[in-house]
Amino acid sequence: MSSGLIAEYEVVQGKAKSFYDTYERKDELQHQTHYCPGCGHGTIHKMLARAIDELGIQDRTILVSPVGCSVFAYYYFDVGNVQAAHGRAPAVATALKRSRRDSIVVSYQGDGDLSAIGSAEILHAANRGENITVIFVNNAIYSMTGGQFAPTTLLGQKSTTTPLGRSAQHEGYPLHVSELLATLEAPVYIERVALGDNKQIAQAAKAIKRAMENQVKGLGFSLIEVLSPCPTVWKMQPVQAQQWVHDVMEKTFPLGVFKDRTKEAHVWPARDAAPPLETIPEILGVAHEELPEGKAEMRAQVKDVDLHVRVAGFGGQGVLLLGEVLAEAGLDAGLEVSWLPSYGPEMRSGTSNCHVRLSKEPIDSPLVTVPNVLVAMNEPSLRKFDASVKPGGWVIYNGDAFPEDCVREDVHVLALPFTQVANELGDTRAANMVMLGALLEMTGALPQESVDAALKRLVKNPRFVELDERALARGRELYRNSAVR
Amino acid sequence: MEAEKRSRGLLKVDVDECKGCGLCVEACPPHVISMSEKLNHYGYRTATYVGEGCTACGICFMVCPEPGAITVLKAVYRASDEPGRSLRAEAKEVACASN
Ligand SMILES: Cc1ncc(C[n+]2csc(CCOP(=O)(O)OP(=O)(O)O)c2C)c(N)n1
Ligand code: SF4
Numbered sequence: 001m002s003s004g005l006i007a008e009y010e011v012v013q014g015k016a017k018s019f020y021d022t023y024e025r026k027d028e029l030q031h032q033t034h035y036c037p038g039c040g041h042g043t044i045h046k047m048l049a050r051a052i053d054e055l056g057i058q059d060r061t062i063l064v065s066p067v068g069c070s071v072f073a074y075y076y077f078d079v080g081n082v083q084a085a086h087g088r089a090p091a092v093a094t095a096l097k098r099s100r101r102d103s104i105v106v107s108y109q110g111d112g113d114l115s116a117i118g119s120a121e122i123l124h125a126a127n128r129g130e131n132i133t134v135i136f137v138n139n140a141i142y143s144m145t146g147g148q149f150a151p152t153t154l155l156g157q158k159s160t161t162t163p164l165g166r167s168a169q170h171e172g173y174p175l176h177v178s179e180l181l182a183t184l185e186a187p188v189y190i191e192r193v194a195l196g197d198n199k200q201i202a203q204a205a206k207a208i209k210r211a212m213e214n215q216v217k218g219l220g221f222s223l224i225e226v227l228s229p230c231p232t233v234w235k236m237q238p239v240q241a242q243q244w245v246h247d248v249m250e251k252t253f254p255l256g257v258f259k260d261r262t263k264e265a266h267v268w269p270a271r272d273a274a275p276p277l278e279t280i281p282e283i284l285g286v287a288h289e290e291l292p293e294g295k296a297e298m299r300a301q302v303k304d305v306d307l308h309v310r311v312a313g314f315g316g317q318g319v320l321l322l323g324e325v326l327a328e329a330g331l332d333a334g335l336e337v338s339w340l341p342s343y344g345p346e347m348r349s350g351t352s353n354c355h356v357r358l359s360k361e362p363i364d365s366p367l368v369t370v371p372n373v374l375v376a377m378n379e380p381s382l383r384k385f386d387a388s389v390k391p392g393g394w395v396i397y398n399g400d401a402f403p404e405d406c407v408r409e410d411v412h413v414l415a416l417p418f419t420q421v422a423n424e425l426g427d428t429r430a431a432n433m434v435m436l437g438a439l440l441e442m443t444g445a446l447p448q449e450s451v452d453a454a455l456k457r458l459v460k461n462p463r464f465v466e467l468d469e470r471a472l473a474r475g476r477e478l479y480r481n482s483a484v485r
Numbered sequence: 486m487e488a489e490k491r492s493r494g495l496l497k498v499d500v501d502e503c504k505g506c507g508l509c510v511e512a513c514p515p516h517v518i519s520m521s522e523k524l525n526h527y528g529y530r531t532a533t534y535v536g537e538g539c540t541a542c543g544i545c546f547m548v549c550p551e552p553g554a555i556t557v558l559k560a561v562y563r564a565s566d567e568p569g570r571s572l573r574a575e576a577k578e579v580a581c582a583s584n
Contacts, residue, residue, distance in 0.1 A: 010559055031553075
């Protein structure tokens with residue numbers, strides 16, 4: 001046929017319909033997933049999306065995403081989405097499948113998620129033979145948290161928690177999840193595949209489709225374990241990581257079908273639907289209790305010190321340290337304190353923020369959702385948290401011009417180019433301490449000795465302690481000289 | 486290039502989506518993908534079709550971790566007695582759109 005003319009080209013392989021056109025996770029990067037270059041999660045997502053397309057089940061598929069690097073799967077798959085607590089995806093999937101019997105439910109999990117914290121959930125879901133599909137992404141490590149060892153880590157493999165390499169004596173042997181689950185009676189299909197080369201990848205796609213098809217046919221529990229590269233945490237180039245899957249990982253985790261009962265599987269009638277929600281209290285015999293009428297709203301007592309501080313900025317600006325010094329100083333001064341860091345799940349770039357509370361009274365919650373002091377180290381952070389500041393509270397903003405559309409009549413604002421000030425002191429990285437100085441001066445919450453003690457405890461390098469002391473003093477001075485009160 | 490001589494397949498890369506992992510370069514059987522010298526908006530070198538030799542096997546698409554970074558197209562042939570001029574022009578356009 002090639003003797004003819006080429007009339008046109010038609011797409012043979014392109015983005016699956018089951019993906020959204022753009023991903024609204026962030027203003028930027030709407031074209032890309034958040035995965036690192038060469039990450040197996042993306043490849044596996046594509047196989048799953050393709051299978052959903054081919055089986056024509058997009059409208060009734062529900063994806064349960066885990067905790068781990070794939071936590072954001074719901075931003076990509078244009079299907080029903082539920083995000084489960086760490087390890088609990090098979091339990092959530094069970095509930096979804098049982099309450100929506102027509103749905104096709106996928107539990108997508110990493111190896112930390114499935115084989116460590118979630119080992120009970122997967123075991124029992126498999127043992128109950130839930131009619132769900134489990135995609136088990138085994139990259140032999142906890143990736144999102146930076147590379148701690150997982151039950152699946154190879155013998156000798158180094159991780160942040162097995163810096164000398166995993167030893168059978170101390171950490172036991174790599175857990176063979178597929179082999180283990182295959183000993184159960186109920187599962188209908190269990191296969192281990194890999195992303196080690198073109199052929200393996202083709203086989204993985206086939207297996208994932210098969211596992212989805214089993215569910216469509218009502219056959220029961222299927223699990224596909226995929227040996228998957230994590231170039232970032234393995235500290236390898238993508239191609240090298242792919243080879244490592246093929247040459248090394250596969251030796252510990254042999255590929256193949258460990259269970260296949262699809263031929264003889266009994267198609268159970270769908271389980272009874274869950275009773276309607278309204279009827280549950282009655283079934284449980286829990287009477288509705290009337291709330292006592294006219295209960296006056298509790299008013300927080302005004303305390304000498306009751307700081308609810310939110311510190312926010314880009315990773316690398318010293319956001320967490322600022323909060324830590326404040327909390328540590330509070331501790332030194334005999335106050336009740338809490339410090340709660342909160343970072344984005346992406347391994348690279350991103351923003352960070354922390355919640356700090358200082359009080360004379362026991363602290364009810366470490367979460368600061370309505371700060372009375374906001375330390376915003378850059379504009380996006382200001383925009384994110386400005387509206388949350390308590391009326392009468394403070395905003396300390398790093399930047400010379402306070403954005404007009406962020407101005408509020410009911411809060412005090414100290415806006416200064418703190419990074420520039422820090423630069424004049426010798427190091428832009430001290431901007432966080434200049435801002436902390438201003439905060440300490442304006443709140444008058446803590447004695448300077450406590451701040452000094454905290455700094456010495458948290459900052460190991462004497463050179464930085466000296467710089468930070470100067471930065472704090474400069475911050476105090478800036479506040480005193482400012483017109484704002 | 487004459488339509489008759491053009492390759493069976495065609496590769497399109499979305500440079501905004503490609504992260505430059507290079508897996509497709511390695512995977513492509515006829516070795517017709519290379520990495521760009523130019524960086525994209527995000528600072529990645531991106532996969533680039535060398536311009537001919539694609540067989541439309543789709544392997545690069547399969548190994549690529551990004552959902553839509555790669556699109557593989559296949560030539561549709563018609564008998565030589567049907568030159569189909571306007572369609573040919575279209576094919577040329579597609580070829581130009583790929584990088
Ligand atoms: C209850 C709970 N414990 C711990 C964490 C922290 N945590 C986040 S991701 C993660 C590990 C995930 O590893 P894995 O399942 O292997 O997925 P990967 O990131 O490798 O894809 C942990 C421990 C958490 N979010 N929730
Ligand atoms: S850290 Fe590893 S598992 Fe996580 S997105 Fe990056 S490559 Fe993927």
